[in-house]
Amino acid sequence: MLKIDALPDVPRWAVVAAHAVPLVTLPSGLWRIAQIAGLPVAEQSGRDGREVVLAVSLAVISEALALLTLGLVRPWGEVAPRRLPLIGGRPVRTLAAVVPTLLGSAVLCALAGWFAVTQVPDLIDRVTRTPAQQVLLLACYAPLPAWAPLLAATTIAYYRRRSAAA
Structure with missing residues (x-):
């Protein structure tokens, strides 16, 4: 069985969700890099x-940013690593982690909705031949909207756990 390093009181589903976030963002980033590298993933529209x-x-x-989600289930999300200036070794305040991540989740949700409604049809026609x-583009971008709910769910689990501990 896969052993994922997390805090003992973190629900298993939250650990899986936190580790899924970097995986759902990876395909779109790799697609972008493949495109600028000149691979035949899309119509090349001049790469300056x-x-x-x-x-x-x-x-x-x-x-x-996706990798930062792991901090919600790992020890460095509760006590800042010593190597960080000013805050190293100090406890992370619960709301200092929860507020930005929930705001980020809301922004991601809004961006995903806007992108799906206004950009996807034109992007498919403009970028692919x-x-x-088209299938590769959709396969690489289809997981991306899962980022917002995975982040929100992991953040709520973090908040509940940290609030109960206090």
């Missing part, structure tokens, strides 16, 4: 330096 920086930055920042490219 700005597009490359934007695509790589978006992929890296998205994955980094072949049915295989």
Whole structure:
């Protein structure tokens, strides 16, 4: 059985949800990087330096933020790692973790809704040439909307656990 390092009082479902978040963001980031690398995942629409920086930055920042979800089930989400300046070794205040993550979840939910309604149809027509490219694009972006509810659920579990402990 897979052993996932988490705090002992964290519900198993919350651990699985927290570990799923980086996995649901990864395919879209890899698709973006494959596109700017010139792989035949989409119609190439001129890759200038700005597009490359934007695509790589978006992929890296998205994955980094997704990985922060692990802090809601790991010890470093309760006590800041000692290597961090100013706050290292100090307890993480519950609301200092809960408020930004719930706000982030709400923003992600709004962005997913906006993107699905206003951007997806045009994006598929504009970016892809072949049915295989369309399927790949959809397969890489389909998991992304799960980020918001997974983050919200993990955050609520974190809040309940930390509030009960206090």
